[in-house]
Amino acid sequence: MTSTLLAAACLLTAPSEVRQAEPALLYVATNGDDAWSGRLPDPKEDRSDGPFATVGRARDAIRALKREAGGTLSSPVTVAIRGGRYALAAPLELTPEDSGTEQAPITYAAYGDETPVLSGGREIGGWTEGTVNDQPCWVVDLAGVREGKWSFHELWVDGQRRPRARHPNEGLLVIESVPGADLGTDVFKGQDRFVFAPGDFRARENLEDVDVVVLHYWIGERLAVRGLDGPARTVRFARPARMRLFEGHGAGSPRARYYVENARELLDAPGEWYLDRQAGRLSYRPRPGESIATLRAIAPALPQLLRLEGRPEAGRFVEHVTFRGLTFAHSEWWPARDDPVGEQAAIKVPGAIRGEGVRDCRFEGCTVAHVGNYAIELGRGCSRNVVARCHLHDLAAGGVKLGEPTIRPEGPQRSSGNVVEDCHIHDGGHAFHQAVGVWVGQSPDNRVAHNHIHDLDYTGISVGWTWGYGPALATGNLVEKNLVHDIGRGLLSDLGGIYTLGLQRGTVIRGNVFHDIAAYNYGGWGIYFDEGTTGIRAEDNLVYRTTHGGLHQHYGRDNVVRNNIFAFGRDAQIRRGGVEPHRSFTFERNIVSWERGPLLAPDGDWSELKADFDRNLYWRTADPGGIDFAGKTWEQWRARGADAHSRIAEPRFLDPGRGDFRLAPDSPALGLGFTPLAADAGPRR
Numbered sequence: 001m002t003s004t005l006l007a008a009a010c011l012l013t014a015p016s017e018v019r020q021a022e023p024a025l026l027y028v029a030t031n032g033d034d035a036w037s038g039r040l041p042d043p044k045e046d047r048s049d050g051p052f053a054t055v056g057r058a059r060d061a062i063r064a065l066k067r068e069a070g071g072t073l074s075s076p077v078t079v080a081i082r083g084g085r086y087a088l089a090a091p092l093e094l095t096p097e098d099s100g101t102e103q104a105p106i107t108y109a110a111y112g113d114e115t116p117v118l119s120g121g122r123e124i125g126g127w128t129e130g131t132v133n134d135q136p137c138w139v140v141d142l143a144g145v146r147e148g149k150w151s152f153h154e155l156w157v158d159g160q161r162r163p164r165a166r167h168p169n170e171g172l173l174v175i176e177s178v179p180g181a182d183l184g185t186d187v188f189k190g191q192d193r194f195v196f197a198p199g200d201f202r203a204r205e206n207l208e209d210v211d212v213v214v215l216h217y218w219i220g221e222r223l224a225v226r227g228l229d230g231p232a233r234t235v236r237f238a239r240p241a242r243m244r245l246f247e248g249h250g251a252g253s254p255r256a257r258y259y260v261e262n263a264r265e266l267l268d269a270p271g272e273w274y275l276d277r278q279a280g281r282l283s284y285r286p287r288p289g290e291s292i293a294t295l296r297a298i299a300p301a302l303p304q305l306l307r308l309e310g311r312p313e314a315g316r317f318v319e320h321v322t323f324r325g326l327t328f329a330h331s332e333w334w335p336a337r338d339d340p341v342g343e344q345a346a347i348k349v350p351g352a353i354r355g356e357g358v359r360d361c362r363f364e365g366c367t368v369a370h371v372g373n374y375a376i377e378l379g380r381g382c383s384r385n386v387v388a389r390c391h392l393h394d395l396a397a398g399g400v401k402l403g404e405p406t407i408r409p410e411g412p413q414r415s416s417g418n419v420v421e422d423c424h425i426h427d428g429g430h431a432f433h434q435a436v437g438v439w440v441g442q443s444p445d446n447r448v449a450h451n452h453i454h455d456l457d458y459t460g461i462s463v464g465w466t467w468g469y470g471p472a473l474a475t476g477n478l479v480e481k482n483l484v485h486d487i488g489r490g491l492l493s494d495l496g497g498i499y500t501l502g503l504q505r506g507t508v509i510r511g512n513v514f515h516d517i518a519a520y521n522y523g524g525w526g527i528y529f530d531e532g533t534t535g536i537r538a539e540d541n542l543v544y545r546t547t548h549g550g551l552h553q554h555y556g557r558d559n560v561v562r563n564n565i566f567a568f569g570r571d572a573q574i575r576r577g578g579v580e581p582h583r584s585f586t587f588e589r590n591i592v593s594w595e596r597g598p599l600l601a602p603d604g605d606w607s608e609l610k611a612d613f614d615r616n617l618y619w620r621t622a623d624p625g626g627i628d629f630a631g632k633t634w635e636q637w638r639a640r641g642a643d644a645h646s647r648i649a650e651p652r653f654l655d656p657g658r659g660d661f662r663l664a665p666d667s668p669a670l671g672l673g674f675t676p677l678a679a680d681a682g683p684r685r
Contacts, residue, residue, distance in 0.1 A: 024065065024077045026058045027051035027111070030084035041080065041111065055081060055092055055108065055118065062106060063097060073104035081326065083114030091304045092118065096311065100320035102360070110325030120302030121156070121330025124282065127292050132267050132274070137283045138292055146280030152299045153262075153431065154332050154372050154396065155273050157284070161370065161394050161430060165267040165274040172215065172257035173200045178245045179234070183253055190241030195234050203263030204228070209277055210263045212237070216247045216256035218458065218494040220433030221340040242342030247493065248521045300332035300372055304350065310357020312381025312412040318355065322362040328352055332372030332396070345439055345462055346432035347405055349397040351377025358382045365389045372396040372431060379404045382415045389683070392425045398435030398456065399425035403443025405465050407473055414473070415443040422450045422683040429457035433492060437484070441465040442473040449480040452682045457491045460484035460514065464501030468532040469557070472502035481511040483682035493521045496528030496552070497543065505535035513681040515659070517546040525575070526566070529553040539563045540677055542661055549575050549601055550592070559585040563675055565661050567593045575601035579608045586612040589673050591651045596622040599629060606630035613642040617669045619650050647672065
């Protein structure tokens with residue numbers, strides 16, 4: 001025990017005698033007992049006293065302390081949680097009565113360097129050897145499944161996520177045809193059936209358990225199977241898809257891709273599993289080296305792990321509570337059977353940790369992993385909270401959600417001023433592919449800084465949630481010095497390292513690194529100003545290795561793109577979707593360097609300039625003198641009033657092939673006023 005913890009423990013007396021004159025310390029341990037006082041870190045030898053067994057009991061003890069103190073704590077309280085797994089029977093819930101104050105905060109913290117895990121899962125034992133599809137499998141009958149009291153869509157074995165039985169095991173299938181739809185059908189009119197190629201749809205039994213996951217445009221849709229016509233090779237769904245079952249907008253756009261999940265017939269690869277709800281039986285195909293005697297399998301039983309339930313509409317908040325060094329694991333939120341969850345960014349999916357009406361609370365050094373949701377969500381009425389140095393990974397959806405899609409009037413229900421910093425967010429989108437690393441919706445003055453975000457199927461950071469020039473609240477946000485890479489992974493389209501929407505006055509995107517952004521069919525951009533993005537300043541960012549360009553502005557107004565490096569876009573470097581009466585953006589003191597192809601995407605609209613270009617450096621390694629400026633030569637482009645002081649010259653990066661974009665002292669960019677970029681993106685540790 002540290003001296004601080006020891007001193008605090010010595011100051012505790014029996015709960016009835018606590019007077020809150022000094023900081024209080026309570027303990028929770030897996031070998032504790034909720035009938036004990038919670039004043040000791042270990043049980044006494046005679047087991048007459050010791051730590052609590054549950055965090056919920058510690059919360060209740062703090063409530064008692066507050067009542068005895070007249071309703072308000074007079075000094076801080078810390079709950080020190082020993083290492084081990086705590087199986088939650090229900091989400092841990094804190095309400096306004098569980099708040100601390102600025103002078104007397106409440107902290108739930110890991111004890112020393114131990115690792116407490118608050119788990120919403122159930123351990124599964126009692127496996128026996130069997131066969132499925134003539135292949136050796138381990139099987140177990142689970143209480144409550146056949147009766148409809150428990151079902152799950154995720155499984156972790158020995159600490160690793162295992163895939164549901166699916167086809168194909170790698171890659172995707174392509175829809176053969178879509179009855180009643182073609183490329184003239186409205187993009188937002190989805191269909192409830194499609195025709196599959198011979199041999200592609202192998203599921204035949206328990207179809208009510210089978211999902212078809214369709215990947216198209218910027219979403220993945222989970223379509224529940226309603227029926228199957230084998231001779232016609234047609235599968236029918238419980239509800240139409242949200243979007244047309246094609247991929248892309250123009251002529252020649254392909255049909256959507258898909259995979260089939262959770263059918264007994266598909267259980268054919270080591271590590272896969274299948275839950276037969278009718279029989280109440282779980283089947284698992286073991287991987288080489290696994291032992292039936294030592295296998296540790298956990299399936300989720302709770303939709304959330306921690307709920308912070310303020311009532312902002314009544315002016316009552318959960319306040320001044322800190323969670324430090326805790327691990328939250330094994331949750332699952334799942335939609336209704338007829339809900340395809342086709343919303344952009346999977347915004348409907350809640351957080352495993354979810355708060356409303358939360359102010360001045362902190363998550364420090366926590367881990368959220370092996371969950372079936374977003375990791376952390378701070379929604380309606382959440383302000384001045386901090387998520388710092390947290391590790392969020394193995395996520396069915398994404399990392400952090402701040403705010404909500406709804407525009408709230410000025411007042412306590414509006415979220416603002418939250419911080420996500422120095423976090424590592426990765427390995428997401430396992431079930432809801434369109435989820436993002438950090439999502440900010442209709443919420444001003446937040447800061448997303450120094451995070452490492454990678455390996456997601458859609459977008460790294462998303463800010464906004466108003467389409468067009470209408471009312472919007474995502475103003476004054478700061479997105480700074482984040483390292484964002486391996487986004488999209490060639491699975492979805494229309495995505496970015498950072499994606500913005502709507503009015504953004506005062507929002508700044510600076511000092512970030514966005515690289516290896518890859519879309520499937522179209523739209524893999526580094527910085528993506530989508531519908532109506534207005535008033536953003538993007539500066540000092542490094543963007544490289546994108547499939548469709550470093551910068552794209554679909555449409556918007558008066559954005560400033562200054563002192564950035566855009567390098568190695570595959571298809572183009574810069575794209576603008578359309579011309580409007582106003583200035584779309586200012587593009588100045590940037591370096592644009594690439595290998596071949598156009599500078600400006602040929603499918604964009606540059607019929608009128610409506611943008612300010614100047615003091616930029618352009619360099620194409622293949623035929624640098626033949627750069628095409630929207631069908632114009634360099635001289636013709638400048639005659640339009642663009643790039644009067646810009647140059648075409650080699651920027652002299654030190655080692656761009658290895659991601660080193662530092663400039664040599666004699667770089668011509670320096671003479672144009674370019675300021676070298678700092679190499680400090682990512683967590684500060």
